[in-house]
Amino acid sequence: MSVEYSPDFSELIEFLYSDTNADPVDSPDATLNVHEEDGELTLHCGEEQLYRGGEISVLATALIRETIRQLIDNNADGMALHAAALSRNGRGILIPGQSGSGKTSLSTWLTSRGFNYLTDEYVFIRHNTNTMQAFARPPNVKVRGMEAALEHFFDMDKHEDQTIQSNHVAMIPPRLLNPDNKQENPTVDLILFPRFRKNSDLKLEKLTKAKSGLALMESLVNARNLNGHGFNEAARLARDTPGYRLEYGGFDQLHEEFDNILP
Amino acid sequence: MDANSVPLPDKEFTLEELDNELLLYHPTKTTTVYMNETASIIWRLCDGERTINEIISLIKDSYPEAGSGVEQDVEATLKMFSDHGAISL
Numbered sequence: 001m002s003v004e005y006s007p008d009f010s011e012l013i014e015f016l017y018s019d020t021n022a023d024p025v026d027s028p029d030a031t032l033n034v035h036e037e038d039g040e041l042t043l044h045c046g047e048e049q050l051y052r053g054g055e056i057s058v059l060a061t062a063l064i065r066e067t068i069r070q071l072i073d074n075n076a077d078g079m080a081l082h083a084a085a086l087s088r089n090g091r092g093i094l095i096p097g098q099s100g101s102g103k104t105s106l107s108t109w110l111t112s113r114g115f116n117y118l119t120d121e122y123v124f125i126r127h128n129t130n131t132m133q134a135f136a137r138p139p140n141v142k143v144r145g146m147e148a149a150l151e152h153f154f155d156m157d158k159h160e161d162q163t164i165q166s167n168h169v170a171m172i173p174p175r176l177l178n179p180d181n182k183q184e185n186p187t188v189d190l191i192l193f194p195r196f197r198k199n200s201d202l203k204l205e206k207l208t209k210a211k212s213g214l215a216l217m218e219s220l221v222n223a224r225n226l227n228g229h230g231f232n233e234a235a236r237l238a239r240d241t242p243g244y245r246l247e248y249g250g251f252d253q254l255h256e257e258f259d260n261i262l263p
Numbered sequence: 264m265d266a267n268s269v270p271l272p273d274k275e276f277t278l279e280e281l282d283n284e285l286l287l288y289h290p291t292k293t294t295t296v297y298m299n300e301t302a303s304i305i306w307r308l309c310d311g312e313r314t315i316n317e318i319i320s321l322i323k324d325s326y327p328e329a330g331s332g333v334e335q336d337v338e339a340t341l342k343m344f345s346d347h348g349a350i351s352l
Contacts, residue, residue: 208284209282210279210299228277228290229288231295238281239281
């Protein structure tokens with residue numbers, strides 16, 4: 001796909017896409033168009049209007065959402081997973097999960113442990129490989145409060161002009177969460193299925209390979225494009241990689257026991 | 264559940280064996296079924312010819328340590344298979 005935009009949006013496009021590992025294409029399948037009409041911000045995909053309004057943060061979210069949708073839509077070259085991903089020294093953590101499972105919070109917190117942020121939303125694993133390709137979406141994180149994953153190690157005030165903030169939520173460019181500024185394609189060395197439940201005790205359970213495969217199937221978003229709906233690929237990845245289910249109620253719980261399983 | 268009935272596995276399911284457990288997937292129903300080690304054994308005994316009684320007897324003979332709850336375990340597992348559409352009874 002491609003994105004066309006008027007010069008006024010150069011800064012926004014740079015903010016949203018400069019951290020991605022995108023290869024140039026000659027004939028995009030779809031073109032997203034961002035421009036201003038009658039004083040309003042608009043986003044179109046072909047003839048379809050996807051957003052019209054005055055909020056740059058909402059436009060940014062809509063643009064990224066549609067970008068990911070286009071990446072998934074006809075993708076049959078591997079598994080597309082609703083997942084976060086991080087890396088350290090070429091080794092990767094895959095964090096699959098539905099919206100609300102805590103992927104964004106956990107992945108941004110892990111950057112304080114020296115991991116490179118790759119994505120909080122979309123991971124692609126090509127057939128017969130265990131290599132992750134992540135779409136570096138700027139995560140939306142809470143700015144303040146108990147669930148503000150970054151509160152204790154990311155100076156939001158200092159970086160205010162480098163983020164898009166709205167309603168106590170900040171969209172942060174991945175480069176600010178990536179201490180080595182690396183957008184690498186690591187192998188999957190650990191699969192972590194998170195579930196944040198406020199005030200719950202820490203539960204870290206090593207999954208059997210079959211349970212891990214079952215959970216992976218639930219995060220597969222391009223199953224309809226794949227032979228056997230990606231079942232054999234999910235089973236292969238589960239067979240190759242240790243998987244854990246993590247239930248936690250706060251970041252202060254994630255210390256020694258958790259550290260022992262991290263790559 | 265009629266113990267003389269023959270559980271018929273749905274052959275459309277694809278099977279993956281991971282250690283001693285199984286995952287089954289039906290491409291049309293888009294259903295994934297997880298089977299622990301015990302359920303995996305029972306599944307493998309559902310060959311479309313054995314009755315439920317025969318399955319129970321085989322397990323008792325092969326796993327005498329399984330104890331007195333074998334009938335209930337087998338019936339509960341077959342019901343789980345049936346609920347997922349993996350077998351018809």
